[in-house]
Amino acid sequence: MGNSVYQLERLIDAAPREVDGRVFWLADYPPIEVAAWAAEIRRCAGLGSVRSVPTWVLQAGGRAGDLLARLGMSDPPLTSFRVDNLLTEMVYDSGSTEHIAGELPFTMADGVRATVEWLRGGSAASVADAKSSRSRLPSFSSLWPAAVSSTRRLVRSNKRTPSSVSRRWIWRLSGG
Numbered sequence: 029m030g031n032s033v034y035q036l037e038r039l040i041d042a043a044p045r046e047v048d049g050r051v052f053w054l055a056d057y058p059p060i061e062v063a064a065w066a067a068e069i070r071r072c073a074g075l076g077s078v079r080s081v082p083t084w085v086l087q088a089g090g091r092a093g094d095l096l097a098r099l100g101m102s103d104p105p106l107t108s109f110r111v112d113n114l115l116t117e118m119v120y121d122s123g124s125t126e127h128i129a130g131e132l133p134f135t136m137a138d139g140v141r142a143t144v145e146w147l148r149g150g151s152a153a154s155v156a157d158a159k160s161s162r163s164r165l166p167s168f169s170s171l172w173p174a175a176v177s178s179t180r181r182l183v184r185s186n187k188r189t190p191s192s193v194s195r196r197w198i199w200r201l202s203g204g
Contacts, residue, residue, distance in 0.1 A: 030134045030142070031056055038129040046128060053120040060136050068137055072144045086111050 032054045039052055066078045090111035093104035134142075 030139065031132045034133050035125055035129045039125070042128050050124055052125045052128070053122045054125065055120060055122045056132060056136065057122050057126050059119045065136060065140070068140045069144070072137075072140050083115065086114065 035052075035054050039047060063078065063080075070076065070078055086106070087108070089106045090108040093107040093110070096104040097107060
């Protein structure tokens, strides 16, 4: 979340000529490898190594889940749709976002640590802020109020509700 808020703030503050009619993907760059992400989650949570299964086993499990759904099970744990989502690479060109936002303040490991801390009932902001203070990057907890403030500036200037501002801003950036 910290990197997305950071990117949004940079896009909101960018000169109109840099963003008008362009599409911006909010994403980490370079893209995160799922296996490395899973390994970092397990390491940070103090769990063992990531276990894997062959693709054909996942696909068979997905088909079994499809059958369970047809037989009336309301939400099987694995379906062909879910397997397809797991196997589909979702890498988008974030070069235009990187050009405007520059270096991201948080690494994948920072995000995982903050998330694990939050799941354990702690403060995600304190974990990310500790990293920020060492690297002189903006703090995690300072980014959210800045994004809210920028959205309020847009609301005041356009006299629209926050949801219509979001739609208008996305529409404007995407050339709609």
